[in-house]
Amino acid sequence: MVVMSTPRNIVILTGAGISAESGIDTFRGGGGLWEQHRVEDVATPEAFARDPNLVLRFYDMRREAIQTKEPNAAHYALARLDREWAKRAGGEVLIVTQNVDDLHERGGALNVLHMHGEHLKAWCTSCDRRHRWTGPLLHRPECPTCGMQALRPDVVWFGEVPYRMDEIYRAVSEADLFVSIGTSGAVYPAAGLVRTARDLGVQTLELNLERSQGSAWFHETRLGAATEIVPAWVE
């Protein structure tokens, strides 16, 4: 048990486990399968080049599904922390999420960084503009800016570079506390952030349903469902 003084700056990494109780499937809980495809095989540029309709259907189905889900107590607790921390401790909270759903934002969080992109955005590979997108992409709609039928999900696939890594590494280097919530620690560079934090002397805490692949790197691990252990930690 690590007893620490009140941390000023907190970086919180979240994964699919924080949205599980909102009814959004995790990757490795349900066997990480979709229509008999491993996610790692569908969420890649090669898969998109080989069978664009399969990939677009995969994302259309998930984009539609998340719009029927609601934030849960864990999202609301982090949003409270995000809004109140500056007053309480004069510090910053940054939520770095691997999730491509918008439940952190709909739960009221303000400082959210989607390192793997967002379901509700489409990226035009012709003019490089990004658009809020809630409908399907399978029928190749035209880009609202350039009119080309070149829209793809604005999601970081395996083998692609996650967004704003420099900003993330800087935030971790300036943090007093790094908290990881609801992630299996299976995917890099997200899974490597706890080691970056440790190497920089940052306190590290893991809140998860089960021990993750990176558990050994955390000063403290608390096990349980996010809707229970996240509000308890925030209070």
Ligand code: BV8
């Ligand atoms: C990159 C968007 C270069 C798409 C995603 C070998 C070694 C190291 C790395 C690699 C390697 N081979 C290949 C790589 C690189 C690869 C990688 O890591 N592959 C893995 C499979 C080995 N990574 C990449 O390609 C990345 N890019 O490396 O570029 C680079 C490197 C450094 C700096 C710059 C550039 C890009 C990866 C991004 C892929 N896109 N998502 C989409 O969503 O469709 S990944 C996807 O899976 C998620 O975004 C998430 O990041 C990831 C892991 O999922 P989790 O969120 O952890 O969910 P999971 O289901 O796994 O676990 C859920 C957890 O929650 C569990 O622990 C469970 O116990 C817990 N839980 C469940 N219920 C609850 C709960 N906890 C609390 N309460 C509950 N109720």
